[in-house]
Amino acid sequence: MPLAPNLMEILARARADLRMGVPVVLSGAGGRGLLLLAAETVSAERLALVREAGGELDLVLTARRAATLKARVYDGDLARVALPGDAGLDWVRSIADPADDLAMPMKGPLQERRGGDVALHRLAITLAKSARLLPAALVLELEAPQGVALRENLTLVDGVAAAPSMLLLSNLDHVVSARVPLETAETARLHIYRPQDGSEEHYAIEVGRPDRDAPVLARLHSACFTGDVLGSLKCDCGPQLHAALSKMGEEGHGVLLYLNQEGRGIGLANKMRAYALQDQGFDTVQANHRLGFEDDERDFRLGAEILRRMGFGSVRLLTNNPNKLAMMERSGIAVAERVPLKVGKTAFNAHYLATKAAKSGHLL
Ligand SMILES: Nc1nc2c(ncn2[C@@H]2O[C@H](COP(=O)(O)OP(=O)(O)OP(=O)(O)O)[C@@H](O)[C@H]2O)c(=O)[nH]1
Numbered sequence: 001m002p003l004a005p006n007l008m009e010i011l012a013r014a015r016a017d018l019r020m021g022v023p024v025v026l027s028g029a030g031g032r033g034l035l036l037l038a039a040e041t042v043s044a045e046r047l048a049l050v051r052e053a054g055g056e057l058d059l060v061l062t063a064r065r066a067a068t069l070k071a072r073v074y075d076g077d078l079a080r081v082a083l084p085g086d087a088g089l090d091w092v093r094s095i096a097d098p099a100d101d102l103a104m105p106m107k108g109p110l111q112e113r114r115g116g117d118v119a120l121h122r123l124a125i126t127l128a129k130s131a132r133l134l135p136a137a138l139v140l141e142l143e144a145p146q147g148v149a150l151r152e153n154l155t156l157v158d159g160v161a162a163a164p165s166m167l168l169l170s171n172l173d174h175v176v177s178a179r180v181p182l183e184t185a186e187t188a189r190l191h192i193y194r195p196q197d198g199s200e201e202h203y204a205i206e207v208g209r210p211d212r213d214a215p216v217l218a219r220l221h222s223a224c225f226t227g228d229v230l231g232s233l234k235c236d237c238g239p240q241l242h243a244a245l246s247k248m249g250e251e252g253h254g255v256l257l258y259l260n261q262e263g264r265g266i267g268l269a270n271k272m273r274a275y276a277l278q279d280q281g282f283d284t285v286q287a288n289h290r291l292g293f294e295d296d297e298r299d300f301r302l303g304a305e306i307l308r309r310m311g312f313g314s315v316r317l318l319t320n321n322p323n324k325l326a327m328m329e330r331s332g333i334a335v336a337e338r339v340p341l342k343v344g345k346t347a348f349n350a351h352y353l354a355t356k357a358a359k360s361g362h363l364l
């Protein structure tokens with residue numbers, strides 16, 4: 001019986017290691033590899049140890065972050081910057097994290113690396129993003145990755161096999177369901193879905209017992225701790241959540257998916273970094289880019305998959321976001337109707353909503 005972890009489980013370990021600041025080894029084509037550390041969590045001690053090992057030590061950034069730093073991009077969506085000989089943790093953090101960009105506008109000169117195969121570098125960034133860390137990775141070229149992983153007891157990822165598997169949606173297990181009568185919908189039941197890749201669980205709130213053969217009133221709601229729980233006025237999430245449940249309560253049927261994709265998929269810590277940048281005058285899209293992220297890092301296939309698992313094939317989707325409609329259709333869930341959800345506009349979020357309309361195509 002094969003008890004050893006499979007590739008997906010090794011990737012989950014790698015994400016946990018990166019979050020703790022533990023290095024991970026990626027093996028690549030031709031027997032070469034990379035030692036990988038997340039720029040956000042690496043400690044001064046580990047950075048010093050990696051330096052002592054000698055060899056080419058680079059900081060891998062996304063092209064988005066490179067644009068702000070005015071670093072040259074030779075690898076499409078990635079840039080590689082060589083660590084200067086005297087660079088310590090402060091240098092790494094200030095290149096990776098835009099918090100002090102305005103106070104320190106000239107972070108250079110940067111020496112960009114070019115040439116060679118960057119498949120493992122790309123995997124490094126994907127791993128940092130999926131660990132909900134800043135998308136910046138410290139990498140050291142290794143000639144014998146297997147040996148290093150064994151000697152140092154580090155997680156070894158087969159980078160060649162892992163890269164395509166990172167594009168797949170993890171299988172979901174249905175864990176449990178129970179009745180949770182809500183103020184707005186007394187017949188609600190909560191279903192828990194757990195991805196097999198060790199990432200966060202997602203929830204489905206089913207109101208009534210919707211007909212599986214008719215389009216269901218549905219909402220794909222991405223988690224917003226600040227809006228949903230704290231009642232933040234910076235966005236419209238809390239009022240949208242409650243309005244959607246109310247409408248389902250009134251109609252007697254519906255399904256709300258509560259997807260743990262906080263901050264449009266960048267995680268709460270990065271969302272708060274984006275908020276700090278918004279306090280410096282950047283809008284919601286610019287803030288994501290300065291951090292090195294795309295405007296929206298969510299995987300909406302997840303919502304379609306949960307709906308399918310619940311037996312639904314078509315929806316009346318409560319949303320103002322045309323990307324959600326397109327993604328539902330692409331993932332095989334028919335959108336019979338878009339039901340607008342315009343609630344919760346405040347003096348604090350008017351600019352945010354206007355930016356989403358102007359830059360992300362949201363329907364006003
Ligand atoms: N990165 C980032 N995320 C934000 C910001 N403000 C809100 N969010 C997140 O944006 C997401 C909003 O989710 P939704 O309301 O489901 O989606 P939407 O794209 O606005 O579309 P609809 O509400 O369906 O029209 C949540 O995950 C919030 O945490 C921000 O300034 N930056």
Ligand SMILES: [Zn+2]
Nearest residue numbers: 224227235237
């Ligand atoms: Zn919100």
